[in-house]
Amino acid sequence: MKIDTQERWLFLSIFYPQHQWHDLLLKGLYPFFNSSPPGLKDYLIHFGTNKGDHVGLSCLVSAGQCGAFISRFNDFFTGYFQSIPGLKSYNDELATTEQVYMNIPFNTLCHSLHQFLPQAATGDRAAYRYLWSQSTKQLYLAFETDPFDLEDLFSASLYLTLLVLLDGGVDARAYTHELGKMVEMDAVRGGYDQRYKEAGGMLNEIYEDCLSIIRGSPNPRLKAIADWSLLFRNYCALGPNLPMLLSHLYFHLGIPVNGRGIISYFTQQLMKTHFQKSASYNGF
Numbered sequence: 321m322k323i324d325t326q327e328r329w330l331f332l333s334i335f336y337p338q339h340q341w342h343d344l345l346l347k348g349l350y351p352f353f354n355s356s357p358p359g360l361k362d363y364l365i366h367f368g369t370n371k372g373d374h375v376g377l378s379c380l381v382s383a384g385q386c387g388a389f390i391s392r393f394n395d396f397f398t399g400y401f402q403s404i405p406g407l408k409s410y411n412d413e414l415a416t417t418e419q420v421y422m423n424i425p426f427n428t429l430c431h432s433l434h435q436f437l438p439q440a441a442t443g444d445r446a447a448y449r450y451l452w453s454q455s456t457k458q459l460y461l462a463f464e465t466d467p468f469d470l471e472d473l474f475s476a477s478l479y480l481t482l483l484v485l486l487d488g489g490v491d492a493r494a495y496t497h498e499l500g501k502m503v504e505m506d507a508v509r510g511g512y513d514q515r516y517k518e519a520g521g522m523l524n525e526i527y528e529d530c531l532s533i534i535r536g537s538p539n540p541r542l543k544a545i546a547d548w549s550l551l552f553r554n555y556c557a558l559g560p561n562l563p564m565l566l567s568h569l570y571f572h573l574g575i576p577v578n579g580r581g582i583i584s585y586f587t588q589q590l591m592k593t594h595f596q597k598s599a600s601y602n603g604f
Contacts, residue, residue, distance in 0.1 A: 327382055330377075331377070331434060331436075332376070334428075335428040336406040338373045340407070348396075348404070357393065358389050360380070360381055360389060364437070364452050364572075366378070368574045369574065373423075374434065378435065378437050393429070459548070461547070462548055470574060477573050479545050480548065481587050482527065483549035484553055486594070487556065490562050496587075499588040516586060
């Protein structure tokens with residue numbers, strides 16, 4: 321694939337506490353990207369906690385305007401920090417006393433520290449990048465009303481994973497079977513089975529919510545996640561690499577490694593139950 325030397329990807333990180341990510345999303349990022357920053361062509365958002373709570377940005381910018389874009393970015397968010405500074409919560413203070421390495425302080429801007437730029441191994445690479453650009457837009461809609469943190473992003477990841485598998489655009493049986501083998505040891509070490517039992521009521525509700533979306537009759541409160549999932553469900557109809565897609569999704573939403581294992585186990589158990597209810601279930 322020919323590289324366009326007229327544009328560059330810039331990777332930026334905004335260190336800000338997750339209990340204030342809602343403010344940053346709607347009062348910081350949304351106004352900034354709608355202010356026509358110089359040279360901006362596209363952007364992706366991701367969340368994370370590596371080196372501290374942060375929101376990461378991957379910005380495609382005209383090569384000749386990278387300097388102007390960075391200057392606008394720095395000025396805008398320096399002003400934002402002055403008006404809505406990120407403040408440590410009690411949990412942040414507790415985590416600081418228990419960690420070995422210091423995190424980067426809140427209200428800090430960093431360049432080229434975190435990178436999120438999903439690449440399709442095969443097929444239409446431009447379409448794959450467009451998928452994540454559109455997912456960023458849907459993310460605004462999903463979280464525009466209420467404050468959110470990693471727990472909410474975890475729930476969104478679980479909804480989206482289940483919806484992709486239940487939609488029928490992928491071989492969900494084969495994937496669920498392989499998933500069971502992959503998470504078996506981690507499930508023992510991480511106590512996933514106990515967590516699954518403790519969260520049983522909530523997980524069954526999520527499963528029923530997903531079925532209502534697939535059937536086209538969701539509760540109005542599910543509209544945002546239903547619309548968001550449609551991006552991935554439509555893409556999966558093209559026969560993508562599902563493990564790669566889900567890995568990028570979890571990075572996009574800031575799910576740490578142990579959280580990905582829990583999502584995989586919860587998904588495997590819910591889908592196993594789903595197939596057991598099916599008349600054509602052949603067992604695992």
